[in-house]
Amino acid sequence: MSLTKYSLIIISVILLAACSESATESPDFNFSGDNGGITLPDGFKSVIVADKIGSARHITVAENGDIYIALSELHNGHGIAALRDQDGDGKADSTRYFGSLTGTGIQLHEGYLYFASDTSVVRYAMEEGALLPEGKPETVVSGFPEQNQHASKPFTFDKTDHIYVTVGAPSNACQEESRTPESPGMDPCPLLEEHGGIWQFQAGQTGQQFEDGQRYATGIRNAVALDWDNQSNQLYIVQHGRDQLNTLWPEYYDAKTNALQPAEEMFAVNEGDNFGWPYVYYDWKKEQKMIAPEYGGDGQKTAEEGKFENPIVAFPGHWAPNDLLFYQGSSFPAKYQHGAFVAFHGSWNRAPKPQAGYKVAFVPFDDGAVNGEYEIFADNFAGSDSLQSAAEARYRPMGLAQGADGSLYIVDSKQGKLWRIIPNK
Numbered sequence: 001m002s003l004t005k006y007s008l009i010i011i012s013v014i015l016l017a018a019c020s021e022s023a024t025e026s027p028d029f030n031f032s033g034d035n036g037g038i039t040l041p042d043g044f045k046s047v048i049v050a051d052k053i054g055s056a057r058h059i060t061v062a063e064n065g066d067i068y069i070a071l072s073e074l075h076n077g078h079g080i081a082a083l084r085d086q087d088g089d090g091k092a093d094s095t096r097y098f099g100s101l102t103g104t105g106i107q108l109h110e111g112y113l114y115f116a117s118d119t120s121v122v123r124y125a126m127e128e129g130a131l132l133p134e135g136k137p138e139t140v141v142s143g144f145p146e147q148n149q150h151a152s153k154p155f156t157f158d159k160t161d162h163i164y165v166t167v168g169a170p171s172n173a174c175q176e177e178s179r180t181p182e183s184p185g186m187d188p189c190p191l192l193e194e195h196g197g198i199w200q201f202q203a204g205q206t207g208q209q210f211e212d213g214q215r216y217a218t219g220i221r222n223a224v225a226l227d228w229d230n231q232s233n234q235l236y237i238v239q240h241g242r243d244q245l246n247t248l249w250p251e252y253y254d255a256k257t258n259a260l261q262p263a264e265e266m267f268a269v270n271e272g273d274n275f276g277w278p279y280v281y282y283d284w285k286k287e288q289k290m291i292a293p294e295y296g297g298d299g300q301k302t303a304e305e306g307k308f309e310n311p312i313v314a315f316p317g318h319w320a321p322n323d324l325l326f327y328q329g330s331s332f333p334a335k336y337q338h339g340a341f342v343a344f345h346g347s348w349n350r351a352p353k354p355q356a357g358y359k360v361a362f363v364p365f366d367d368g369a370v371n372g373e374y375e376i377f378a379d380n381f382a383g384s385d386s387l388q389s390a391a392e393a394r395y396r397p398m399g400l401a402q403g404a405d406g407s408l409y410i411v412d413s414k415q416g417k418l419w420r421i422i423p424n425k
Helices: 003-020 255-260
Strands: 044-050 056-061 067-075 078-084 094-098 106-109 112-116 120-125 138-142 155-157 162-167 197-202 214-218 225-229 234-238 264-269 280-283 288-291 313-315 321-326 340-344 359-363 375-378 397-402 408-412 418-423
Touching (some): 056 106, 138 162, 234 321
Parallel strands (some): 321 397
Antiparallel strands (some): 044 418, 106 112, 155 162, 225 234, 234 264, 340 359, 359 375
């Protein structure tokens, strides 16, 4: 082979590699000068993909960059938003809506777009290159119990074609009289039979009913944030802690304690685990499970050691964790790889103290175990350091997703604003 042919081969390889570079190298991105009003660590910048999409919940991104967002309110009769960037500047040029149901859970899996309303999980067959599905959805699981609290059905998939669905507890603390001062808790709590846990189903099988599923774990008040980590082959969740310690039990708790407690707990979940709701809660300052006041606690009595699973990370109370994402990409710096991002939506239950949350945190992992303290990755969504109610927040981070190029997507539920976070190169 001549030197010229060798040169051509080398040049071709270089060009192919250049074309295969992460999209974070693209000079065509329309970056936001102020990162869309939020703060990011040094070394990161953002593109505002879209604004005012609607009441966004969870989000998923296809290999070709198409974006799908579940909505909690219908937009012109539709509950899913589909976005496409046609010119490569990072901004959505086309936004379309489809589907007749609202919901929270949404994820692309094995050629289908899965979507969960409050009472069912359905899937749409996706044709390669098409932004919208052509056919009607197939029902994967139906018959979930109807709920007036914590009704959303977020989900995730493992590597062996199982789908894991949250069934939140329609209750604060399983009291005999719900949210009534000094009303005792029901023992045993009957809600745990069909609520307050994670249920496992077959991802590839249609026509399943709720009773066909297996209760995988229990004692979970509500886990809107969940993800399967492929590296450790493990399910993880972040739970919403209970409310109203001071208003329900003023003899034992004051407003300051209620604003900070109990913890929002991150759990590694194994089959058969029991995390203790409603009987206990976790005090992140004492680093202990405490007996809930509905079951004889007084803010000082600790739970029986080893009876319930402890968290692997404990965040301050009422930050409202609403999505969890294990980062599987390589474009972010090494410290972020295989770690977990958590989106905190912000809550109402710190009143009369200022509200908190409204940020995205990062938890470092190494070989499937937490490796250090969590840190705040993206902040200033609220637009103020002192909110009296969640309604005052400018943005509320709700859903997280990773693009094929390693970008991190964050969507807001108030205005439907969508950020794409990209490292500087």
